Amino acid sequence: MSFAKKIIEWYHEHQRDLPWRNTRDPYKIWLSEIILQQTRVEQGMPYYLRFVERYPDVLSFANASEDDILHLWQGLGYYSRGRNMHKAAGIVRDEYQGEFPKAYDELIKLPGIGEYTAAAISSFSNDEAQAVLDGNVFRVLARYFGIDTPINTPAGKKIFSQLAKENLDRTYPALYNQAIMDFGALQCKPKSPLCQQCELQLDCYAKVNDVIADLPVKIKAKKSRNRYFHYFIIQRDEEILMSKRGASDVWENLYEFPMIETSEALEGMSIAAHQEFLDIFGSEVQLTLLQTNKKHILSHQHIYATFYRLLDPRGLERKKINWNYVLLKDLDKLAKHKLIFSFLETAKL
DNA sequence: AAGTCGGGGTG
DNA sequence: CACCCAGACTT
Known part of the structure; x- marks a missing residue:
């Protein structure tokens, strides 16, 4: 069975029910994806619910002031996300007639949307065949395939990006992308992953070779x-x-x-x-x-x-x-x- | 390629 | 304390 099929099979048994998974609205998916950048689901959830209620569509978001957006963002951190969202919403209003884009090539042009977020929105909203590559995916791929190239280097980015693309289920991109991220968050966790009860353990390089704690490799950050x-x-x-x-x-x-x-x-x-x-x-x-x-x-x-x-x-x-x-x-x-x-x-x- | 941008959870 | 989180942007 392919890696993708195994991941999807795992997902059918263990998936989380998250509010932004019950919509194909690219605006709401965009809200969730920006909020969740470098942010845990539990931390971002209340902010997502508040934003959707206060700004139900991209026009209401675009017509708010930056101060209002930042005020609702208060406490979440990385405030450039809020400032960039406000700019992006204005562009969608003025240049896309208020219709939030779904295509990767359009999304990637908007401020605050990088490769990960463009892949996420385009696949989740329209099943475009774009593979997501976030912290979860880096970890899962590094362990399963035994890749020790540092993930936070251009070389690592290139290798993992290629690997992610090769393993994408091109028939079910949205399903697969959700699946591999949930697998990383719930099963293949950074610390003490649940290998003993993992359906993929016999095919996992890190598990078979007992190097789980050594992968993925990451260059240390400078002292603060x-x-x-x-x-x-x-x-x-x-x-x-x-x-x-x-x-x-x-x-x-x-x-x-x-x-x-x-x-x-x-x-x-x-x-x-x-x-x-x-x-x-x-x-x-x-x-x-x-x-x-x-x-x-x-x-x-x-x-x-x-x-x-x-x-x-x-x-x-x-x-x-x-x-x-x-x-x-x-x-x-x-x-x-x-x-x-x-x-x-x-x-x- | 390295530095910067928050706040919170985990072990 | 170190490390990590559905990363993006600047230098």
Whole structure:
């Protein structure tokens, strides 16, 4: 029996019932696929349900503001996905007459849609014969066929892409693609895969040769760097000063409190003697500590955040044009990153 | 080819 | 703590 047939047979016994599998609507499939990029099904599920309810079609999505999209995306991470979705929806509205494309060659042109996502949408919505290649597929193919080329290199990408294409069931592309990903997620898991009860174990290179834990091979990521953020809670009446983050850094276009970054950790209130602080706020301010060294871990950096309350700042508006006072009652309408909204959940403002 | 972009779960 | 997740994009 072919590899594809075995995978599909396994799928018929073990498949998950997921909401985006009950539709052929390329828009809804697109929503699910973008949300699930580098994201577990359990984590993405509530976001998918909220997006489908709030934006039932691509036109309602395209006609929303980027701030609205990011707000609904809040907490999910990799926010460029939300920004790119908003751009893509606008293109579908303006250049595709609002009809979401199903063809791989059209999908691949849209921002935020790469090879994996184009293959997923085109196969799931229209049974186009495109093989998906995601983290699950890399792992399953590496183990079953015994491929030790690192998966996160151009050479590995090429080999696995070819292998995925060769093994695609061209009669049932959608079924096969769903099957191999579920197989990777549920059976051929990264850690402690369920080999003992696996119907494919006798044909699996890694199982037969006892190298399951060694496959797939992946080049180690670089160590993360430390950053030190200092946030200032600045209120007047029922308002609070907020800032929108700029480009080419984490959390682009999300809102947070005015802040200063330092290259090293600072003791106590020594931020008040920092040159950048003096340039912005001057020396005639009252500063109190609210929370120190809150650690926030991202993929490539460890951020240590300190929160201060700052009273009596003068002449700020002229210095920072991207800072604006926001009504406290409107604060939850802004798209904020985790560091900010988790602070707000515990803080008394 | 390497770096960057989040947040959460697992062992 | 290291590793991984229905990856894409920039440099």
